[in-house]
Amino acid sequence: MDHFPLLTAIMLAPIIGALFLSFLPREADKIIKMVSALTMMVALGLVIYAYEMYDFNLGGMQFVESRAWIQDLGVSFILGVDGISLPMLLLTVLIGFSTVFASWNITKRSKEFFILLLILLAGVTGTFITQDLFIFLLFYEMVVIPIYIMVLIWGSSKRVSKEYSGMKLTIYLLLGSAFMLVGIIDLYLNAYPSGMRTFSMTALAQANQLGNLSEGFQIFTFFLLMIGFGSLLSMWPLHSWSPDGYAGAPTAVSMIHAGVLKKIGGYGLIRIGLLILPLGAKFWAPWIALLAVCNVLYAGFIALVQKDLKYVIGYSSVSHMGYVLIGFAALNGTGMNGAIGNMFAHGIMSALFFAMIGYVYEKTHTRYIPDLGGLAHQMPRVATGFMLAGMASLGLPGLIGFIPEFTIFVGAFREYPVYALLAISGIIFTALYILRVLANVLFGPRRTEFDGCADARGVELVPLIVLGSVLVVFGVFPQMLMGMVNSGVEPMVPFLTKLHAAPALLGGLFR
Amino acid sequence: MNITLLTSEIAIICLSLLIIILDLLLPRFETRRSLGYLAAAGVAGVFAYTCTQYGVSATVYQGLFTLDSFALFFKQIFLLAILLTLLFSFDYVEGLAKYQGEFYALLLLAVAGMMIMASANDLLTVFIGTELMTVTFYILVGYQFNSSKSSEAGMKYMILGSVSSAVLLYGVSWVYGCTGSIVFEQIAKHANTSLGMLFGFGLIVAGLFFKMALIPFHMWAPEIYEGAPTPITAMLSMGSKVAGLAVLLRMVFIAFVPMQAYWGGIVSIIAAITMIGGTVIAMWQTNIKRMMAYSSITQAGYMIVGLLSADASGIKSVLFYAMLYMFANVGVFATIIAVKKHHGSNEIKDFSGLAQQSPLLAVVMTVSLLSMAGIPPMAGFAGKLYVFSTVIEKGYLWLGLLGFVMSMISVYYYLNVTKVIYMNEPCVQKEFIVSQPLRIAALISLLATLWIGIYPGPLAELANTAARSLSIL
Numbered sequence: 001m002d003h004f005p006l007l008t009a010i011m012l013a014p015i016i017g018a019l020f021l022s023f024l025p026r027e028a029d030k031i032i033k034m035v036s037a038l039t040m041m042v043a044l045g046l047v048i049y050a051y052e053m054y055d056f057n058l059g060g061m062q063f064v065e066s067r068a069w070i071q072d073l074g075v076s077f078i079l080g081v082d083g084i085s086l087p088m089l090l091l092t093v094l095i096g097f098s099t100v101f102a103s104w105n106i107t108k109r110s111k112e113f114f115i116l117l118l119i120l121l122a123g124v125t126g127t128f129i130t131q132d133l134f135i136f137l138l139f140y141e142m143v144v145i146p147i148y149i150m151v152l153i154w155g156s157s158k159r160v161s162k163e164y165s166g167m168k169l170t171i172y173l174l175l176g177s178a179f180m181l182v183g184i185i186d187l188y189l190n191a192y193p194s195g196m197r198t199f200s201m202t203a204l205a206q207a208n209q210l211g212n213l214s215e216g217f218q219i220f221t222f223f224l225l226m227i228g229f230g231s232l233l234s235m236w237p238l239h240s241w242s243p244d245g246y247a248g249a250p251t252a253v254s255m256i257h258a259g260v261l262k263k264i265g266g267y268g269l270i271r272i273g274l275l276i277l278p279l280g281a282k283f284w285a286p287w288i289a290l291l292a293v294c295n296v297l298y299a300g301f302i303a304l305v306q307k308d309l310k311y312v313i314g315y316s317s318v319s320h321m322g323y324v325l326i327g328f329a330a331l332n333g334t335g336m337n338g339a340i341g342n343m344f345a346h347g348i349m350s351a352l353f354f355a356m357i358g359y360v361y362e363k364t365h366t367r368y369i370p371d372l373g374g375l376a377h378q379m380p381r382v383a384t385g386f387m388l389a390g391m392a393s394l395g396l397p398g399l400i401g402f403i404p405e406f407t408i409f410v411g412a413f414r415e416y417p418v419y420a421l422l423a424i425s426g427i428i429f430t431a432l433y434i435l436r437v438l439a440n441v442l443f444g445p446r447r448t449e450f451d452g453c454a455d456a457r458g459v460e461l462v463p464l465i466v467l468g469s470v471l472v473v474f475g476v477f478p479q480m481l482m483g484m485v486n487s488g489v490e491p492m493v494p495f496l497t498k499l500h501a502a503p504a505l506l507g508g509l510f511r
Numbered sequence: 512m513n514i515t516l517l518t519s520e521i522a523i524i525c526l527s528l529l530i531i532i533l534d535l536l537l538p539r540f541e542t543r544r545s546l547g548y549l550a551a552a553g554v555a556g557v558f559a560y561t562c563t564q565y566g567v568s569a570t571v572y573q574g575l576f577t578l579d580s581f582a583l584f585f586k587q588i589f590l591l592a593i594l595l596t597l598l599f600s601f602d603y604v605e606g607l608a609k610y611q612g613e614f615y616a617l618l619l620l621a622v623a624g625m626m627i628m629a630s631a632n633d634l635l636t637v638f639i640g641t642e643l644m645t646v647t648f649y650i651l652v653g654y655q656f657n658s659s660k661s662s663e664a665g666m667k668y669m670i671l672g673s674v675s676s677a678v679l680l681y682g683v684s685w686v687y688g689c690t691g692s693i694v695f696e697q698i699a700k701h702a703n704t705s706l707g708m709l710f711g712f713g714l715i716v717a718g719l720f721f722k723m724a725l726i727p728f729h730m731w732a733p734e735i736y737e738g739a740p741t742p743i744t745a746m747l748s749m750g751s752k753v754a755g756l757a758v759l760l761r762m763v764f765i766a767f768v769p770m771q772a773y774w775g776g777i778v779s780i781i782a783a784i785t786m787i788g789g790t791v792i793a794m795w796q797t798n799i800k801r802m803m804a805y806s807s808i809t810q811a812g813y814m815i816v817g818l819l820s821a822d823a824s825g826i827k828s829v830l831f832y833a834m835l836y837m838f839a840n841v842g843v844f845a846t847i848i849a850v851k852k853h854h855g856s857n858e859i860k861d862f863s864g865l866a867q868q869s870p871l872l873a874v875v876m877t878v879s880l881l882s883m884a885g886i887p888p889m890a891g892f893a894g895k896l897y898v899f900s901t902v903i904e905k906g907y908l909w910l911g912l913l914g915f916v917m918s919m920i921s922v923y924y925y926l927n928v929t930k931v932i933y934m935n936e937p938c939v940q941k942e943f944i945v946s947q948p949l950r951i952a953a954l955i956s957l958l959a960t961l962w963i964g965i966y967p968g969p970l971a972e973l974a975n976t977a978a979r980s981l982s983i984l
Contacts, residue, residue, distance in 0.1 A: 069966070069968065070966070070967055070968045070971065071968060071972075072968070072971050072972065072975060073896075073897075073967075073971070109867075112866070112870075112933075134896075137887055137892070138887040138888040138892070138964075138965065139887075139888075140887070141886050141887045141888075141892070142887060142888055144886065145877070145881060145886065145929075148926060148929070149929065149933050152930055152933055152934040153933055153934055163930065163934075166930075167923065167926065167930075170922065170926060171919070171920070171922065171923055174886075174919040174922050175916065175919050175920070177919065178912070178915035178916045178918070178919040179912070179915075179916075181896075181915050182899075182903070182908070182911055182912045182915055185896065185899060185900045185903055185911065186903060186908065188900065189900060189903060189904050194904075
């Protein structure tokens with residue numbers, strides 16, 4: 001198995017699945033779903049194999065594949081994973097696998113739905129495994145259009161119309177990516193003189209060490225990238241697409257979007273922003289920390305007063321991204337560990353949340369919190385999923401959310417004690433709105449109007465079991481996640497220490 | 512004198528004449544579809560022949576007509592464009608009331624005009640090529656004799672087009688007066704930046720910008736795109752625009768080298784206005800052909816951006832973009848024709864439920880539109896990357912940023928079409944017929960767009976060869 005192109009296979013599995021689906025007749029509803037499930041199962045199996053086979057002690061990029069792609073631009077098709085991308089990859093396929101089952105009840109135009117879903121998953125998978133910026137961009141925007149079409153056809157127009165939310169989501173992300181594109185082209189042009197240019201991330205990271213990138217240039221370019229990745233990550237002033245978008249989207253899209261897509265923003269900030277433009281990152285870090293606190297508190301406050309279930313979780317995910325950002329802004333090994341760990345943890349729990357909301361909505365036809373209540377009587381299994389996700393979200397020890405959050409605060413406290421304190425106080429608001437939702441939706445007296453609602457059963461349980469067990473297992477054995485993450489962050493630590501020692505333009509002002 | 516250099520032009524013109532003769536010989540009520548097939552086969556043959564000519568670099572008629580890889584690249588774009596346009600317009604032509612045979616013949620003559628423009632090495636040959644192209648287009652735009660819109664468009668195009676030709680010709684006379692020559696190399700030798708020369712240059716450029724429909728020379732485009740028969744709209748937007756570009760490139764980089772000092776400022780501002788204006792106005796259109804008119808204006812804006820960096824990489828990026836623009840256009844107009852045949856009109860709302868009636872065309876339309884918007888992994892992204900990276904390198908960072916922001920905004924109106932295609936239910940319940948040639952053209956455009964987008968290497972190399980043959984460096 002030495003030369004088996006493992007990562008290519010992982011990426012191609014959904015594409016082959018989608019191609020296969022496009023030849024199936026439209027009426028073959030069950031077969032279409034089974035093929036999709038099988039495809040994602042293959043991908044999941046391969047990723048788990050990769051996760052197991054990854055050599056912690058060796059670290060660095062593994063399973064590397066490289067092919068020349070576009071000579072005159074200096075693009076090569078390089079795939080590889082390290083301790084940062086592997087957890088993200090695992091997250092993608094775990095959630096991708098669950099979304100297929102969470103969408104099992106879709107009967108309207110199911111063929112198109114699953115084709116788009118698989119294309120979307122292939123795109124996300126690709127972004128995490130490629131080590132070349134050009135290929136990264138190809139995959140990055142491949143996801144936008146399927147999402148738009150999925151929101152339009154299978155979305156819901158409960159509070160905002162799905163046309164509006166779909167378009168808002170798409171345009172926001174694309175405009176953000178326009179800035180990112182310019183940033184990346186600027187970087188590409190300035191890193192090396194003409195003739196030696198390359199999009200390879202490793203080579204670009206070396207350009208900084210060679211002194212090809214001046215500090216002013218780095219600051220400017222990092223700003224462009226920050227707008228691009230920040231809008232994807234729903235960084236504070238750029239976050240408003242997120243709750244509206246999730247509210248309009250079908251369950252599967254909400255799960256993937258909140259679960260994985262947002263993480264591309266964080267991943268990009270680390271992989272491209274920090275590693276290629278460290279001085280830029282250092283300059284902007286205090287600002288990012290400030291915006292992160294806004295994320296945590298502002299979104300947390302708004303989540304408190306939402307009456308629509310999806311909006312609560314939408315704002316909660318914006319709030320949680322604040323933790324990721326502040327962990328990143330700390331620019332030390334601990335904070336980085338926490339940030340990456342939290343991206344994984346939040347992905348799992350928000351996907352579980354959205355899956356459960358999908359079930360509740362499917363059976364009760366409402367997401368309006370005051371209309372709901374006492375669902376634990378009729379739907380104990382859904383209630384379990386809700387509880388698990390909620391408890392993980394407020395950081396209950398023993399579930400997946402606790403260790404990464406704790407790590408983030410340890411890391412951030414060293415750099416920004418005041419901000420860290422403010423962010424920690426966000427946990428209180430998280431607890432408030434999560435418990436409020438759980439209490440109002442699940443508990444209380446039995447309501448007779450929901451007696452006809454069946455509990456989740458059969459294949460519907462797959463997302464609950466898969467994601468729920470990940471929540472618990474990784475919570476009880478955090479080393480399984482944090483060990484992997486740490487093996488990716490470890491090599492960065494000397495780099496980060498050196499960065500702290502380096503003279504800075506403005507960064508010191510905020511300490 | 513090496514007359515073989517003109518083989519492809521001669522072949523196309525002969526083909527056109529042959530079609531006129533056969534049209535006379537065929538019984539009056541017989542379908543003219545066979546002539547369409549003949550035209551397509553002939554064009555395919557000429558295209559195959561041009562593939563063997565790469566690497567040639569020679570002139571004929573005392574340097575008035577030149578054949579190099581640069582000209583060949585453009586000729587191949589035109590030949591591919593006409594070939595695919597023929598494939599998707601057989602049904603359309605059969606629906607015309609009269610003169611079906613002449614339609615094919617005239618279309619071929621227009622292409623011959625474009626091919627001459629690509630090879631023109633002096634101002635008069637430029638003018639001849641331009642006129643051959645535009646005069647045939649005057650006729651073709653007004654070809655639907657039973658439609659007042661079409662006749663109006665034909666009349667408008669003739670008046671406006673003649674004015675622009677006059678402007679072009681007047682500019683030529685000034686340049687001739689200042690330099691004493693019309694051959695590009697000679698002009699380059701005697702070129703100066705005297706006022707008369709600048710005036711003449713400005714007039715010529717204005718005339719060509721009119722053909723390319725750049726803002727503020729764009730006023731004719733929406734009306735004429737809307738009124739013209741759809742295959743002609745397609746050829747106007749692919750051919751007229753790209754041919755103007757071919758002339759502009761050769762002229763600016765060979766004949767008017769000293770003018771380049773003035774070039775950057777003017778072109779960057781016109782490109783910026785065109786990108787903004789085209790995008791903003793396109794948002795409000797409800798007719799798909801009008802929307803495509805404004806979209807093609809915007810696309811021309813992107814293309815001339817590449818002219819700013821006066822070097823081989825800039826020209827390469829323009830050539831690359833022209834090719835992928837052609838493929839995207841084919842996809843869009845093939846779909847428009849199929850939908851028009853089904854519904855009888857060209858409103859965006861007619862696309863309702865296309866995804867369920869013809870999934871292939873729905874995908875082709877979406878992919879082509881998104882390629883124009885520059886969304887990866889479609890070809891448009893690679894094209895924009897090439898174009899804007901060359902100008903950002905020259906220091907026009909603002910223009911690059913503007914271009915990317917505008918292309919993301921343009922996604923709004925492209926996605927509005929996608930929305931109608933995918934979200935709405937079909938409004939007319941009858942079988943949606945897609946003829947086989949149209950399906951083939953659409954499929955070629957889809958595959959080419961995706962292929963160039965994901966693996967742009969081969970096309971980029973070809974464009975590079977072509978750009979370098981324009982021996983300016």
